[in-house]
Amino acid sequence: MEERLYQMKADFLKALAHPSRIRILEHLRAEERCVCRFIEDLDLEQSNVSQHLAVLKKQEIVSSRKEGTNVIYKVNHPEVFEILDMINEVLYTQVNSAMDLLKTSKKTEKGERVNENKSIRAGLRQLCEPGSAG
Amino acid sequence: MEERLYQMKADFLKALAHPSRIRILEHLRAEERCVCRFIEDLDLEQSNVSQHLAVLKKQEIVSSRKEGTNVIYKVNHPEVFEILDMINEVLYTQVNSAMDLLKTSKKTEKGERVNENKSIRAGLRQLCEPGSAG
DNA sequence: TTATTGTATTACAATATTATAATATTCTTG
DNA sequence: CAAGAATATTATAATATTGTAATACAATAA
Numbered sequence: 001m002e003e004r005l006y007q008m009k010a011d012f013l014k015a016l017a018h019p020s021r022i023r024i025l026e027h028l029r030a031e032e033r034c035v036c037r038f039i040e041d042l043d044l045e046q047s048n049v050s051q052h053l054a055v056l057k058k059q060e061i062v063s064s065r066k067e068g069t070n071v072i073y074k075v076n077h078p079e080v081f082e083i084l085d086m087i088n089e090v091l092y093t094q095v096n097s098a099m100d101l102l103k104t105s106k107k108t109e110k111g112e113r114v115n116e117n118k119s120i121r122a123g124l125r126q127l128c129e130p131g132s133a134g
Numbered sequence: 135m136e137e138r139l140y141q142m143k144a145d146f147l148k149a150l151a152h153p154s155r156i157r158i159l160e161h162l163r164a165e166e167r168c169v170c171r172f173i174e175d176l177d178l179e180q181s182n183v184s185q186h187l188a189v190l191k192k193q194e195i196v197s198s199r200k201e202g203t204n205v206i207y208k209v210n211h212p213e214v215f216e217i218l219d220m221i222n223e224v225l226y227t228q229v230n231s232a233m234d235l236l237k238t239s240k241k242t243e244k245g246e247r248v249n250e251n252k253s254i255r256a257g258l259r260q261l262c263e264p265g266s267a268g
Numbered sequence: 269t270t271a272t273t274g275t276a277t278t279a280c281a282a283t284a285t286t287a288t289a290a291t292a293t294t295c296t297t298g
Numbered sequence: 299c300a301a302g303a304a305t306a307t308t309a310t311a312a313t314a315t316t317g318t319a320a321t322a323c324a325a326t327a328a
Contacts, residue, residue, distance in 0.1 A: 006153035017147035019140035069295045069304045077224045090211045203274045203325050
């Protein structure tokens with residue numbers, strides 16, 4: 001009976017679950033934006049951006065209004081950013097504890113892998129800044 | 135350069151984005167559980183449950199330990215539940231405002247659709263109760 | 269050891285998602 | 299109205315995800 005609710009939640013999550021769509025949403029964190037900005041800033045094909053926006057719109061995650069020939073998009077629910085922030089936190093924790101494991105077990109041998117994680121961690125911290133949920 | 139971070143986030147979200155996996159996680163909200171419980175309670179094929187658990191495990195969303203021939207799973211990051219709760223909130227808001235629109239515009243004609251949403255809303259409220267994030 | 273129980277893995281067909289390319293639509297300007 | 303700019307839609311081929319069925323593996327019991 002409640003199966004449809006789980007389907008709804010899954011559909012919502014699926015709409016968020018794409019690198020380009022997350023990037024689009026992050027760009028909408030500060031303010032509403034024209035489609036042309038996404039194409040430009042994110043370096044994506046026009047039709048690709050349109051399709052990704054359609055996915056987000058279908059789930060009512062974003063809404064749009066026309067302004068001349070331009071279309072301006074905005075995020076409907078600020079909770080979306082909290083969700084993204086929460087994921088940041090989890091990933092940060094994960095990479096951090098993975099790092100600790102590598103640090104304590106092998107010092108020099110896997111140095112390459114450690115550095116790789118270091119950059120990921122730095123990136124995560126950076127991404128955390130705008131609207132940190134912690 | 136930071137493209138991989140968005141990919142990581144997308145992968146994380148993708149792991150959550152399936153009705154059965156969400157159901158599994160909701161079952162893990164209260165306490166850790168044996169695989170056999172999922173098969174039984176969620177009425178899913180054994181191999182299907184195993185595959186879904188593998189997806190969650192790959193993202194380090196859950197971890198497991200053996201106990202005899204059984205395997206017990208638990209959720210690693212409580213933030214996962216906060217994410218699910220947040221989605222509940224958003225969906226609840228969405229259905230609610232959709233309802234309001236239908237109510238004010240047409241009273242009898244689309245009655246069927248209204249009732250449909252009503253049941254969804256009731257279900258959402260129910261699902262909100264266990265660990266409401268609002 | 270063999271048999272049994274509980275999980276995991278693999279194979280595979282069906283379906284869904286994706287990026288690209290081509291076309292269509294909408295709005296503005298002339 | 300025609301032309302151009304911005305966006306949306308459609309078609310399609312490549313890839314990914316999914317559920318089922320079959321098989322493999324691990325722990326215990328006999």
